[in-house]
Amino acid sequence: MRRMEAKSYDLYIGGEWVKTESSIPVFHKYNGECIAYIARAQQQHVTKAVDEAQKTFKQDKLTPFQRYKILLKASQLMEERRDEMELSLIREVGKTRKDAMNELDRTINTLLLSAEEAKKIHGEMVPLQSTEGSENRLGFTIRVPKGVIGAITPFNYPLLLSTHKIAPAIAAGNTLVVKPATVTPIATFLLLEVLEAAGLPKGYINIVTGAGSEVGEWLLDEERIAMFTFTGSGEVGRHIKERSGMRPVALELGNNSPNIVHVDADLELAARQTAARSFHNAGQACIAVQRIYVHEAVMQEFCDLYISHVNHLKVGNPEDPDTDVGPMISEKEAIRTEEWVHEAISQGAKALLPVKREGALFYPAVLVNTTPDMKVVCREVFAPVVTIIPYDDLDEAFAQANDSEYGLQAGIFTRDLNVAMKAARILEYGGVVINDVSTYRNDVMPYGGVKNSGLGKEGPRYAVEEMTEERMVVINL
Incomplete structure (x- = not known):
């Protein structure tokens, strides 16, 4: 077995690597070897990450076609780095090579699907003129991005499920603060590398790592986060729903x-x-x-x-x-x-x-x-x-x-x-x-459950709908 030198991953905020006072080890799930260290964020780091995500959202608007090209290029780069990605999943998650290959196939496909969805965002005509007194009104809807998305990802499919949150959010025109699972965070950093190599400007993705009980709570405290998307346990999902207030959530929780x-x-x-x-x-x-x-x-x-x-x-x-x-x-x-x-x-x-x-x-x-x-x-x-x-x-x-x-x-x-x-x-x-x-x-499917299995749907088309607002436009002619 090839040994991997333990690499350190700092926080990634506003396109800059940010060191912290302490770190958390990440272990090889089969042999127990330490393969990486991740930074342990403090509350001021989470605040700064949201600052940067919000600033980028307000100041840097990618066109739908630009988003399409970035996500399409990312799918190609992911294929080129397949061996590296698969080996990383095998080590940090404990996946078999067969399962890692499957996760890479699906990740590449999800990037492709998200790229296509970036070009398809649209509203609809509303027949205002059918109502007496509104004969001169023209009505239609447009879909606009929500803003800063808070994404919390699970350990079991860290690359694929990060992509299912990040790629549709980018396709829809949002920015993100991402909190990956502490035991399998490397995949999210690799996804970041691929997306920025594909042309995604700095500031669109901000990564904060640390204990979920700390970083997750600080994210929930941030009223500037427009929406939360979470995959994980039912207990944590219910807590997020309770804390999110009027803000929408997409929750993919447990099952049996x-x-x-x-x-x-x-x-x-x-x-x-x-x-x-x-x-x-x-x-x-x-x-x-x-x-x-x-x-x-x-x-x-x-x-x-x-x-x-x-x-x-x-x-x-x-x-x-x-x-x-x-x-x-x-x-x-x-x-x-x-x-x-x-x-x-x-x-x-x-x-x-x-x-x-x-x-x-x-x-x-x-x-x-x-x-x-x-x-x-x-x-x-x-x-x-x-x-x-x-x-x-x-x-x-x-x-x-x-x-x-x-x-x-x-x-x-x-x-x-x-x-x-x-x-x-x-x-x-x-x-x-x-x-x-x-x-x-x-x-490509709408994927989501009922009862205590969660709220909302994943799948790029459906996630884009979740991550955009429908806005009504009325013109008096």
């Missing part, structure tokens, strides 16, 4: 994804897809497969097929191209996962595979004979853990799938179009995926 395998499903397809997407990114994805509801008539056959696929997954060093499951974000999280699994077993669940942990590596766990009140069923595990639950009535499966505080995405496997459309209408989720897993996400 159900996937239904109906009696008429293609079982090989269902087993192959669910096994492949249950444990990618070590299960640390909001829409990872967690609960699989299988019709009891095909329960045993499905389990046999599913376990046969899971047994082919290789767990270990994420830099090995053949590895399928790498380490979790920390040993602490792996220990927490192990405790939840053993608790479920003590309450009557059965493990279809040996329960095994090596440091931050947690091997795929598959549980049956679970009950709805077990943590592994009713809470978001965010780990390589799956429960397989039988049902004998489709409405019962729908009811169990909906019995969750979350509602981001769900999946169902069936050959019956009527069943598929019934699922689309009944499942209380922001997205319903048919004959594929809940984990499917195309970055």
Whole structure:
């Protein structure tokens, strides 16, 4: 394994690197080596970052076509730096090379999509003349940028999800203050490098790093931030909603994804897809497969097929191209996962595979004979853990799938179009995926949940709408 010299990342404010009194180490998630140090911001740094973002917003207006060219060029530069970007994700997140490649593909596509959206921002005509007395009025709307966007990003997809916030904000004409996850901040700095190399003027992106409990609160104190966009835990999301007041928020929070395998499903397809997407990114994805509801008539056959696929997954060093499951974000999280699994077993669940942990590596766990009140069923595990639950009535499966505080995405496997459309209408989720897993996400999609899974939509087109205001214009002719 190639060793990486620990690099220091200062705060980035108004196009200048700003040193602070203390720093925070960032570790290689597989071998524990220190790979970087990031600055710990203080409140005056956050204030200064908002100052610079607001000044840039008021003084430097990029045209839509300029924004398009910058984002298009950034997608090309990202491709040119692919190897560097992938290796960074492998080390700072613990992603396997396969998962890192996928994140790079999606990041490049999201930059392309955002570039196109920069050229499509438009309003609409409003038929004022249809109202008596307004025959000489011409009415239309325009969309204008909100201003300074406060973006707080998660650890699990630090490059992609930073891009899903930053690129649409730039496309819409906004400026940003970005607070990346403390354990995986390097990706955001690399994205900054790419965007500025593509021609983005200094001041558009300002990065402040440090503990979320400190930096996040200082950001929320800043009334000059026009909108917050956050991906992370439900607890923090609710706090942001409470603190944001009248300012809009886009929140992508937790989930506990159900996937239904109906009696008429293609079982090989269902087993192959669910096994492949249950444990990618070590299960640390909001829409990872967690609960699989299988019709009891095909329960045993499905389990046999599913376990046969899971047994082919290789767990270990994420830099090995053949590895399928790498380490979790920390040993602490792996220990927490192990405790939840053993608790479920003590309450009557059965493990279809040996329960095994090596440091931050947690091997795929598959549980049956679970009950709805077990943590592994009713809470978001965010780990390589799956429960397989039988049902004998489709409405019962729908009811169990909906019995969750979350509602981001769900999946169902069936050959019956009527069943598929019934699922689309009944499942209380922001997205319903048919004959594929809940984990499917195309970055062009409107992506967002209901219930405690959040507010607003991601996906460049939809994020641009969230990050702009609709303004009514009336002309008296």
